[in-house]
Amino acid sequence: MSTEMLTYLFIGASFALYIGIAIWSRAGSTGEYYVAGKGVHPVANGMATGADWMSAASFISMAGIISFIGRDGAVYLMGWTGGYVLLAMCLAPYLRKFGKFTVPDFVGERYYSQTARVVAVICVIFISFTYVAGQMRGVGIVFSRYLEVDITMGVLIGMGIVFFYAVLGGMKGITYTQVAQYCVMIFAFMVPAIFISMMITGNPIPQLGFGSEVTGTGQSVLEKLNGLSAELGFKQYTDGSKSTIDVFFITMALMVGTAGLPHVIVRFFTTPTVRDARKSAGYALLFIAILYTTAPAVASFARINLLNTVSESSYKELPEWFANWENSGLIAWIDKNEDGKIQYTDGHPMEGKPQFTSERGDSGERLVSNNPTAGENELYVDRDIMVLANPEIAQLPGWVIALIAAGGLAAALSTAAGLLLVISTSVSHDLLKQNLMPNISDKQELLAARIAAGVAIVIAGLFGIYPPAFVAQVVAFAFGLAAASFFPAILMGIFYKRMNREGAISGMVSGLVFTFAYIVYFKFINPAANTADNWWFGVSPEGIGTLGMLINFSVSMVVCHLTAAPPKHIQTLVEDIRVPRGTPSSEPAVEGNSPASNLG
């Protein structure tokens, strides 16, 4: 069977599975629609959280980014996993005990203020749309790259699938679909990783292969990589190029941002008990860690493979995958010294991204209309290729390639669905039920949620088909804003009883405005000034959320001590969410007859 047939087969089978699950688990009430009736087993919730969290970027792009930036790639590895420690210990169990549906619910009630709730709703919607646009684009790209379908058609198919199970099933449908999507995604990521690890080091476990010797050289993977890099004029793979303070701030912003992302937090509202919420965070990180510890290994193997294969090779003698990916526009070569061989070294080969012409050069390569740069590097390589082309570079069978396509789609769809649900919940629950139309019935609220989800899917799809130029630029927003707004407000809401409405709102607003202004200035108003010399304390826009968070904490603390303490019932609420059940007592437990129930 041809690779294309296999790809259709795999994608078709996985879609049929998702639809089947959606029909089986459709939601009948708002409780089921918003939080899956709070009946999700911690392991299942862990898998669903993993799929929800790991987007097209984690699956397709992350290993490639690390491959090109070496040690600095650790900001993503640590940043996107370390947040779960904060989530598990500082937020998840308490929010589960609070027991409502959404993050704005908590902010609004804990700070006894509709203003706080509305600020939270706006943040949720902004953060989620920023994120979801990239996912729909990812769906379109996977379709167009592996099948002869154009991006618009690909996005439409993706929209149809998500529409079906998000609108019908709500959180319940999404959760069980995500469990399936996690399995598809992790299998698709691990199979080529294991093959390529065996090929390069002889060790089938990529995490161990990462530290092993490259077969037949007596050098470890990283020594080999440093050696090759030095030979070709790249910086050492195990050295960083970002300043320590910037790495520190970016990592912190990503960690705190992760813990503050509404679509991640809401997953912990779905477990039956507080202790399941804690355990579930552990499982979620375990499932995420499988991919996140494999990705840096894949990054290094793929790098060795690429350098070994292309450097100083004659274009005509390169393996077939090179021409294939050149045809999809992810590789471009300019033969600057006209020797017919590829010189690959540090620096950009041309100005901007390659614009291909219809002509071919002397060696048969696709010509580009870009101006070449003065540097010696002749090769443009898109970082996504490190995962997408891996199976071909490692000469794996066609079904593995088909698997990557299904895995990439699973990653993009699962994240998109989680985000769309958060958006629809914000509209139907936080805006309508809690604000504008408090008298609507459960059935009407459910209908509103479904309509909101449908509208959100259409908007997300439009973003996917006509991507605004700023999509890639604004991902820093999502994390920065979550770090500077939600995380401090929720944390203090739980751990600092004295924190009041005035403190929380002024903190959120000042954190938001500062972070927003800094990112907008360096990314949009004056991109030319976006260099380390102009950054405050040497912190890039990616890491500025950390500073925003500190500002939020400071402002909240000052303001809350200048204004009145929160009312008594709020203090009781805080005491209540700190405990899983009843009130603590030092008496030994009496079986089947707890002191709390005696109190009535």
Added chain:
Amino acid sequence: MAHPQDPKKAAAAAYWRENIRLLLTLLVIWFAVSFGAGILFVDFLDQFQMGGFPLGFWFAQQGSIYTFVILIFVYAWQMNRLDHKYNVYEEEDEA
């Protein structure tokens, strides 16, 4: 013991104190492996080798993630113990 509320309050305070102590202990480890070993002292640690890795690089790209997973499970396990001790453990049928 003048008021029946007092021992309850004391127990609630003690439960919370133990919770915070556990939390801070684990967060110190969280900070040490990631921001400490993986970022601030990465160059210093890189002079040592562990397996085929410079030690700082290993913490930054592998070790910190393994530690995070262990930390959460230790937290869940210790909190369950604490819940039992203070009689606030959730019964199965309450779910």
